[in-house]
Amino acid sequence: EAGVVQSPRYKIIEKKQPVAFWCNPISGHNTLYWYRQNLGQGPELLIRYENEEAVDDSQLPKDRFSAERLKGVDSTLKIQPAELGDSAVYLCASSLGSGKVDEQFFGPGTRLTVL
Amino acid sequence: SQKIEQNSEALNIQEGKTATLTCNYTNYSPAYLQWYRQDPGRGPVFLLLIRENEKEKRKERLKVTFDTTLKQSLFHITASQPADSATYLCAPANAGNMLTFGGGTRLMVKP
Numbered sequence: 001e002a003g004v005v006q007s008p009r010y011k012i013i014e015k016k017q018p019v020a021f022w023c024n025p026i027s028g029h030n031t032l033y034w035y036r037q038n039l040g041q042g043p044e045l046l047i048r049y050e051n052e053e054a055v056d057d058s059q060l061p062k063d064r065f066s067a068e069r070l071k072g073v074d075s076t077l078k079i080q081p082a083e084l085g086d087s088a089v090y091l092c093a094s095s096l097g098s099g100k101v102d103e104q105f106f107g108p109g110t111r112l113t114v115l
Numbered sequence: 116s117q118k119i120e121q122n123s124e125a126l127n128i129q130e131g132k133t134a135t136l137t138c139n140y141t142n143y144s145p146a147y148l149q150w151y152r153q154d155p156g157r158g159p160v161f162l163l164l165i166r167e168n169e170k171e172k173r174k175e176r177l178k179v180t181f182d183t184t185l186k187q188s189l190f191h192i193t194a195s196q197p198a199d200s201a202t203y204l205c206a207p208a209n210a211g212n213m214l215t216f217g218g219g220t221r222l223m224v225k226p
Contacts, residue, residue: 004158031212042119042204042216043159056213091158095212101147101166102212106158 030097
């Protein structure tokens with residue numbers, strides 16, 4: 001069974017440019033998470049979806065970040081415009097969902113470099 | 116605010132010894148706690164989950180303890196191997212499966 005798929009794996013852009021990351025969770029997983037991981041730190045939750053509904057986006061910088069999960073499957077995270085401080089690895093994870101105590105399955109991440 | 120502390124310094128041990136990693140948390144009463152392993156360039160991989168009413172959990176060479184009085188979890192790897200070298204992340208969570216990750220501890224097992 002395929003794991004969580006993310007693309008692209010790497011992205012280099014100049015500041016003020018837009019960027020988008022795509023995630024395909026494990027089939028049947030209702031909950032999808034986007035995390036940001038800075039070098040030497042643990043992942044930090046940006047947004048969590050239960051099916052197509054964003055149920056926790058308190059840590060998402062809404063002035064420049066947006067996310068969507070149409071049809072409750074794939075998800076896209078967008079940054080517009082990007083800033084130097086946005087350089088990080090963006091991780092997508094999924095779990096079975098419905099608020100159950102459950103392990104999360106992570107994708108390989110997208111490493112973003114903003115110049 | 117919630118604070119999750121893991122030793123930011125790398126832990127270097129000899130092959131065959133037991134590695135013990137510490138996770139302390141403050142301003143938090145998690146219902147359970149998960150441990151993940153992360154290799155360079157990869158996403159975290161789930162290892163173990165322990166609930167607040169469990170004192171200890173084991174899986175093969177891994178053992179996790181959870182002391183809600185001390186607000187601490189210990190993660191042990193017995194008979195460590197060079198392949199165990201990685202960063203280990205502690206993640207306390209509330210009942211809604213919302214994880215708060217610590218900064219991770221890098222483990223280096225030398226042959």
